[in-house]
Every structure is written in structure tokens, then in C-alpha cells.
Amino acid sequence: MAHSSRLVPLAARMLAATVLLMGGLSACRGAGLVPLASAVTTAQGESLYVRLDYRSPAELQAAVAGGLDLFGAEMDQQRAFGRISAENLKRLQAQKLRLTIEPANAPGMGVRNQFDRGYRTYAQLTSELQSLAAKHPEIMQLKSAGPSWETTQGKADRQLWTVRITGPGDASKRPAVAFTANVHARELVPVELAMRLIQDLLTGYASGGEVKQLLDTRVVYVMPMANPDGHVRAEAGADWRKNTHAFDVGMGVDLNRNFPFKWGFDNGGSSDSPRSDTYQGPAPASEPETQAIKAFLSGIPNLKIGMDYHSYSNLVMWPWGWTASPAPDAPMLETIGRKLASFNRYKPIQASSLYPTCGTIRDFVYGELHVPYFTTEIGGRMDGFDPPFKRAQELIGENRAGAMYLLSIADNPAQVLQTTTKRRAR
Numbered sequence: 001m002a003h004s005s006r007l008v009p010l011a012a013r014m015l016a017a018t019v020l021l022m023g024g025l026s027a028c029r030g031a032g033l034v035p036l037a038s039a040v041t042t043a044q045g046e047s048l049y050v051r052l053d054y055r056s057p058a059e060l061q062a063a064v065a066g067g068l069d070l071f072g073a074e075m076d077q078q079r080a081f082g083r084i085s086a087e088n089l090k091r092l093q094a095q096k097l098r099l100t101i102e103p104a105n106a107p108g109m110g111v112r113n114q115f116d117r118g119y120r121t122y123a124q125l126t127s128e129l130q131s132l133a134a135k136h137p138e139i140m141q142l143k144s145a146g147p148s149w150e151t152t153q154g155k156a157d158r159q160l161w162t163v164r165i166t167g168p169g170d171a172s173k174r175p176a177v178a179f180t181a182n183v184h185a186r187e188l189v190p191v192e193l194a195m196r197l198i199q200d201l202l203t204g205y206a207s208g209g210e211v212k213q214l215l216d217t218r219v220v221y222v223m224p225m226a227n228p229d230g231h232v233r234a235e236a237g238a239d240w241r242k243n244t245h246a247f248d249v250g251m252g253v254d255l256n257r258n259f260p261f262k263w264g265f266d267n268g269g270s271s272d273s274p275r276s277d278t279y280q281g282p283a284p285a286s287e288p289e290t291q292a293i294k295a296f297l298s299g300i301p302n303l304k305i306g307m308d309y310h311s312y313s314n315l316v317m318w319p320w321g322w323t324a325s326p327a328p329d330a331p332m333l334e335t336i337g338r339k340l341a342s343f344n345r346y347k348p349i350q351a352s353s354l355y356p357t358c359g360t361i362r363d364f365v366y367g368e369l370h371v372p373y374f375t376t377e378i379g380g381r382m383d384g385f386d387p388p389f390k391r392a393q394e395l396i397g398e399n400r401a402g403a404m405y406l407l408s409i410a411d412n413p414a415q416v417l418q419t420t421t422k423r424r425a426r
Contacts, residue, residue: 046086049109053098054078061355064269066092069241069277071108072313072381073354075347081108081381083239085275108312108381115235118389119188120195122158122228122235128195129161129224136202139215140165146292148229149245158228160292165201167216175410176219178297178306178373179403183256183361185230185240186385189378190309193396194224197403218410221300226293227255234386241277243289250274253281257357259294259364260284262322269321269357280359297365304410305336306373307403308361311385311395313354313377314346316402319366321351322358333372335416336409340374343401351375372413376402 052068054060060080064070067088073080081102084092093099102109120128133142144159151158166174179197181190201220204211225231230252233240242252254277257263257270263284264270270280285291297303318333320326327333327350334348341348351362365373379387379395387395409415 047083049083049102049104051100051102052080064355108384116389122232138168145296149243149288150229152288162296163198163222166219171219174219175304176300176302177407177410178221180223180226181309182225182227185227186234187311188386189311189392189395191225194222196396214407247274253287254278255289257359258287258290259359261364261367263359265358303371305406305413308375310377312379312383314380315377316341316346316348317351317375319363321360321363324352332414340402344398
């Protein structure tokens with residue numbers, strides 16, 4: 001069933017958003033290494049900020065497998081940026097990878113350790129969501145998907161909040177769209193984008209027109225802050241990616257390596273060391289945050305499509321990430337991905353073209369729930385993870401049209417292939 005032709009212009013009007021990444025890799029394999037570096041002291045010990053000038057996708061894969069916490073990459077220039085532990089540096093340099101030490105405060109190298117007061121804290125986000133739910137009870141529901149790790153330990157009181165927005169009436173058969181953000185703690189813009197989407201839907205519904213038409217026939221689910229403990233660390237200026245699970249050695253699990261689908265598969269794009277920024281955790285879905293996200297997404301009735309927001313690299317990515325082989329719905333996934341990239345002008349790629357990753361939210365939703373799920377990496381190297389809040393507003397503007405587009409095709413995502421076929425037949 002084709003969606004109304006009036007809905008696409010809405011996405012086009014709510015639009016606006018370059019960097020890149022990498023060529024095809026085979027399967028999720030943990031192998032090889034590489035260093036990059038400018039020394040700083042973190043909770044993980046001494047780390048080095050670096051630039052990698054890679055000559056092939058295999059070199060980038062080797063760097064990530066060797067412990068590189070990849071911040072982002074520029075595919076056309078074949079450059080990548082990130083952080084790596086000092087203990088891995090010599091071992092990786094011995095592999096002849098072209099690594100250059102970068103100052104820790106250089107543009108695009110981690111966070112600036114400045115939490116612009118325009119960004120919401122966890123406490124502010126909680127208060128605002130509660131206020132919005134009270135103001136719009138007829139179309140918005142606020143629930144907790146579960147507690148954070150620190151909450152389970154009695155150290156904090158933080159929840160993974162979820163929002164459900166739809167028009168009044170029986171919504172049980174309406175197609176649903178899901179948006180998740182802030183799986184990685186230091187990535188601040190995704191939280192703000194998710195909150196802007198919530199606000200736009202609420203105000204748009206009250207104004208009538210196309211937004212009301214969409215919400216009367218769709219259900220939108222949003223988890224704006226999937227890693228609240230980690231976000232609180234970022235609020236204090238920490239360059240922090242993981243949750244805050246404390247181990248005997250090291251701290252934190254990379255939640256986007258902890259999902260059960262292909263978890264730890266050859267340690268692809270992940271690590272089995274708690275010291276690593278890509279630590280996959282001691283077991284699949286071992287973390288309360290992962291369990292909450294998994295339950296949230298698995299419990300959505302009639303989920304048809306969704307998006308996970310990250311930063312940075314100006315990318316739109318679709319499954320698979322764990323293998324270079326095309327997904328079963330590759331033509332549809334690529335068509336939607338390219339359409340999303342036409343709005344924000346990002347680079348559209350299959351996720352494994354960057355480097356193989358296993359245990360991700362995107363591959364879990366597609367692999368186990370059989371629902372198309374995408375990843376958007378917002379912003380470029382000069383934006384980093386915490387751009388000034390004024391710049392964040394521009395990045396949000398670049399990505400609002402894509403979110404509305406997903407909502408417009410949620411009744412039947414495969415309709416994009418029908419549209420493509422009709423165009424070719426002309």
C-alpha cells in the first residue's frame with residue numbers, strides 16, 4: 001500500500017545535512033592491530049590520540065581489532081581518527097600502519113571536555129519528558145524500559161526513558177517506527193535530535209496537517225538517552241563511550257557490542273578486555289541497559305522500521321555490519337539508505353564497509369526482529385562528539401527530514417522498490 005504523496009514533501013521541508021568511510025570487508029574477524037596517539041590519562045589508563053592514514057579497508061580493520069577506539073573517518077581521504085591504549089602502541093606500529101600522534105585537544109579528537117550548557121543533562125531530560133507527557137496525555141506515553149547499571153547497584157536513580165507518540169484511538173494495528181540515541185555516552189547530538197523529534201511531533205500534531213495525518217496512522221517510539229550513566233560522565237567532561245559497569249580491571253561495556261546477535265563473533269570490531277573502549281561484555285546482553293533496549297525494541301507491536309543515532313562521520317549505514325555479504329533485503333535497505341542520505345548529504349554505505357562490527361543494535365533488530373534498522377553517524381571530524389550547541393542545532397536540522405521520511409514509509413518500507421521500478425520503467 002503506497003503512502004500518501006503528500007507525506008514526502010513534509011520530509012523534504014523538515015530537512016537539511018560529510019565525511020566518509022571504508023570499502024568492503026569479509027566477515028567479522030578479530031585480527032591485526034594499529035596505533036595512533038597523543039597521551040592523556042583516562043579511567044582506562046594512559047591513552048593515545050592518533051590519526052591513521054590507511055591504504056586499505058584491511059588496515060582500518062586491523063587498527064580497530066588492535067584496540068583503536070574509532071572516533072570517525074574520512075573515506076575519500078582514507079583517514080581515520082581515534083584513541084588507543086599506550087600498551088598497544090608499539091605492537092601496532094610494528095605492523096607498518098601509518099599512524100600520527102595528534103594533540104588530545106585537536107579538532108575532532110574526542111570531546112573538548114566542555115559540556116555546553118545548551119545540552120540537556122540526564123536530570124533535565126527526565127524533567128522535560130515528564131512535563132511533556134503530562135501536557136500531552138492523549139498522544140504521548142512515558143515509560144521506563146529499565147534501570148541503568150549504577151541504579152541496579154544502588155548508586156544512582158536513572159532510567160532508560162521511552163516515549164510513545166500516536167493519535168487517539170486503537171493503535172494496535174498501526175505500523176510503528178523506533179528511534180534510539182546515545183548508546184555511546186559521549187555522543188551528545190543524538191540525544192538532542194531525539195528530543196527535537198519528540199517536540200516536533202507533539203507540536204505538529206496540535207497544528208494538524210501532515211504530522212497529524214502521520215500520527216493518526218503510525219506509532220512513534222523514541223529512546224532519547226540509552227546510556228544515562230555514561231551520559232552523566234560526559235556531562236562532567238569525560239571522553240566516555242561505554243556504560244559504567246565496574247570490573248576488577250577496567251570499567252564499562254560498549255553497549256553497541258553487547259547485543260546477542262553475533263555477539264563476540266570472532267571479536268569483530270570488539271574486544272574481550274574490560275580495559276578496551278569496545279569491550280563486548282562478559283556475556284551477550286549482560287548489561288541492564290542492553291537488556292532494557294532489547295526489551296523495548298522487541299516489545300514494540302508492529303515495528304516496521306527504525307534508526308539508531310550516533311556521531312560522528314556523516315554516514316548513513318544499513319545491515320549487515322558483521323559481514324560484507326549483502327543482507328537478504330539488500331536492495332530495499334540500500335534504496336532507503338540512499339534516500340536518507342539524499343536529505344542530509346551523508347555517505348550511504350553498508351555498515352561493514354566501515355569495518356566489521358558484531359553485537360550491534362542495528363544488526364540485532366534486523367537479524368533477530370527482522371525489521372530494517374539503520375544507523376546515522378551525525379557530523380564530521382570538526383564537529384567531534386560535543387560540538388558547540390549552536391552547531392548541534394544545524395546538525396539536528398540536517399537529520400529531521402530523514403526521520404520524517406522513515407515515518408512516511410512505515411506502512412510498507414518495501415514500497416521504495418516499487419517507486420524505483422516505476423521510475424526505471426518510464
